[in-house]
Amino acid sequence: MPAEGSQAEPQPRGAGPHPGPAGVGETGGGTIAAVATAVAAGAGSVAIVRLSGPEAEAIGRQLFVAPGQQLWESHRVLYGHVVDPASGERLDEALLLLMRAPRSFTREDVVELHCHGGLEAVRRVLELVLAAGARRAAPGEFSQRAFLNGRLDLTRAEAVVAMITARGRRAAQLAMAGIDGGIQRRITALRERLLDQLAELEARVDFEEDLPPLDGAAVVAELAAVRAELEALVAEAHQGERLSEGLRVAIVGRPNVGKSSLLNLLSRRDRAIVTDWPGTTRDLLESDLVLDGVPLTLVDTAGIRVTEDPLERLGIERSHGALAAADGVLLLYDLSSGWSGDDEALRRLVPDGVPLLVVGNKADLLEPDQSSLGAGPVGPADVVISARSGEGREALATLLLQRCGLGDVTGLQVALNARQRDLAAGAAAALAASLEAAQQQLPWDFWTIDLRAAVRQLGEITGEEVSEAVLDRVFARFCIGK
Numbered sequence: 103m104p105a106e107g108s109q110a111e112p113q114p115r116g117a118g119p120h121p122g123p124a125g126v127g128e129t130g131g132g133t134i135a136a137v138a139t140a141v142a143a144g145a146g147s148v149a150i151v152r153l154s155g156p157e158a159e160a161i162g163r164q165l166f167v168a169p170g171q172q173l174w175e176s177h178r179v180l181y182g183h184v185v186d187p188a189s190g191e192r193l194d195e196a197l198l199l200l201m202r203a204p205r206s207f208t209r210e211d212v213v214e215l216h217c218h219g220g221l222e223a224v225r226r227v228l229e230l231v232l233a234a235g236a237r238r239a240a241p242g243e244f245s246q247r248a249f250l251n252g253r254l255d256l257t258r259a260e261a262v263v264a265m266i267t268a269r270g271r272r273a274a275q276l277a278m279a280g281i282d283g284g285i286q287r288r289i290t291a292l293r294e295r296l297l298d299q300l301a302e303l304e305a306r307v308d309f310e311e312d313l314p315p316l317d318g319a320a321v322v323a324e325l326a327a328v329r330a331e332l333e334a335l336v337a338e339a340h341q342g343e344r345l346s347e348g349l350r351v352a353i354v355g356r357p358n359v360g361k362s363s364l365l366n367l368l369s370r371r372d373r374a375i376v377t378d379w380p381g382t383t384r385d386l387l388e389s390d391l392v393l394d395g396v397p398l399t400l401v402d403t404a405g406i407r408v409t410e411d412p413l414e415r416l417g418i419e420r421s422h423g424a425l426a427a428a429d430g431v432l433l434l435y436d437l438s439s440g441w442s443g444d445d446e447a448l449r450r451l452v453p454d455g456v457p458l459l460v461v462g463n464k465a466d467l468l469e470p471d472q473s474s475l476g477a478g479p480v481g482p483a484d485v486v487i488s489a490r491s492g493e494g495r496e497a498l499a500t501l502l503l504q505r506c507g508l509g510d511v512t513g514l515q516v517a518l519n520a521r522q523r524d525l526a527a528g529a530a531a532a533l534a535a536s537l538e539a540a541q542q543q544l545p546w547d548f549w550t551i552d553l554r555a556a557v558r559q560l561g562e563i564t565g566e567e568v569s570e571a572v573l574d575r576v577f578a579r580f581c582i583g584k
């Protein structure tokens with residue numbers, strides 16, 4: 103396992119990569135290069151071309167001209183120009199950062215060329231680097247090298263991807279916990295507890311007579327405790343997944359109750375057309391926003407009613423579709439006209455199991471003495487708001503996230519991704535089978551079969567026990583340049 107701070111560990115230059123974990127082969131080899139930053143026309147002030155491998159420095163020296171007495175030292179920034187050695191043409195003004203092995207992300211020699219952003223200069227610099235002998239990096243190949251060279255475990259590498267793709271503050275915080283090794287430490291600790299039990303059991307299989315008797319109840323208790331922790335991690339992973347992927351929330355209600363106004367209020371911009379004509383919204387309108395750190399796709403829908411207008415009818419059909427596809431529903435009604443049979447009928451349209459929040463809107467139109475909940479015409483609102491004045495926005499946000507199971511995620515320390523979650527669930531199931539063997543008082547070696555399977559699956563999470571094919575699949579999901 104990579105020890106924290108192992109970057110600084112002394113190692114002779116050019117000693118080559120550390121051996122990877124058992125059973126894992128090397129990737130293509132050679133020196134790889136890619137653009138490490140997002141590339142877009144006319145955008146981004148800086149773009150980075152990154153090289154890693156034995157030829158990185160030589161290629162850098164070939165293409166980069168640093169004026170004056172600047173020294174080519176590791177971890178020092180050089181100023182200069184990228185120059186085409188064939189034509190002498192200056193392609194860009196740039197900075198060059200050299201990080202010699204093993205003090206780099208990949209533990210190989212790394213050179214970064216910090217060029218100007220945009221498309222053209224960076225594209226030409228990359229082509230020059232490739233012409234000078236580097237090979238185009240495959241997706242995730244830098245991270246794969248870092249992993250194979252023992253710089254980081256698999257969970258840390260995957261957490262970097264989670265950070266890059268995080269859409270909200272809470273998802274980013276969880277990604278950071280993974281980068282810090284939160285997942286690796288939790289899983290490794292559980293795996294070691296299982297290995298301790300496995301060692302005890304296997305010793306008894308071979309040398310029962312020579313050893314003190316094994317306390318079967320203590321083994322069972324320990325396996326059950328690890329299993330419970332794994333199941334908790336699996337449950338939390340679902341929360342984490344929703345935090346990173348975001349929720350799809352549909353706003354539904356009768357015409358004119360203020361759905362589009364609510365979309366505008368929550369997205370803090372004038373996204374949807376609002377008029378006092380019932381039947382204004384005809385099509386689904388989506389808005390991506392972040393509510394209390396959680397990414398949300400809010401869907402405004404056409405007000406649902408019986409109508410002869412064919413266009414409006416099509417819109418209403420789509421409203422029904424949005425209801426079916428939602429992770430959560432805001433059912434809006436107009437407090438000033440009260441809760442009606444039509445609103446009740448709409449509530450019954452919300453599929454079972456979909457979190458629903460009944461929202462009373464236009465609170466600003468209520469008389470002060472009408473504003474308490476449950477009093478007659480005010481209706482069954484879970485929360486009362488005014489999309490016009492903004493009153494009740496915070497309460498609605500809090501309650502919506504609560505209903506969707508994301509109310510209190512401050513206790514969430516780490517979140518496994520889908521791959522890690524499936525393995526943790528598999529390990530928990532294997533432990534259940536092992537406990538079953540214990541319950542039936544089968545001989546020790548029956549306990550160990552599933553216990554060994556559980557240990558292997560946890561090892562696959564951190565990358566200690568993982569096949570090359572699995573690794574290739576994991577890193578192929580990374581972006582190029584990472």
Ligand SMILES: Nc1nc2c(ncn2[C@@H]2O[C@H](COP(=O)(O)OP(=O)(O)OP(=O)(O)O)[C@@H](O)[C@H]2O)c(=O)[nH]1
Pocket residue numbers: 355356357358359360361362363364375376377378379380381382383384403404405406463464465466467487488489490491
């Ligand atoms: N007083 C008051 N008026 C509101 C409030 N919210 C919306 N309105 C008004 O109600 C009318 C309808 O608002 P919309 O947001 O277009 O309603 P909608 O539910 O999207 O309507 P459809 O698209 O036709 O289904 C507009 O005149 C809004 O200004 C509110 O909180 N208070």
Ligand SMILES: [Mg+2]
Pocket residue numbers: 361362363374375382383402403404405
């Ligand atoms: Mg509308």
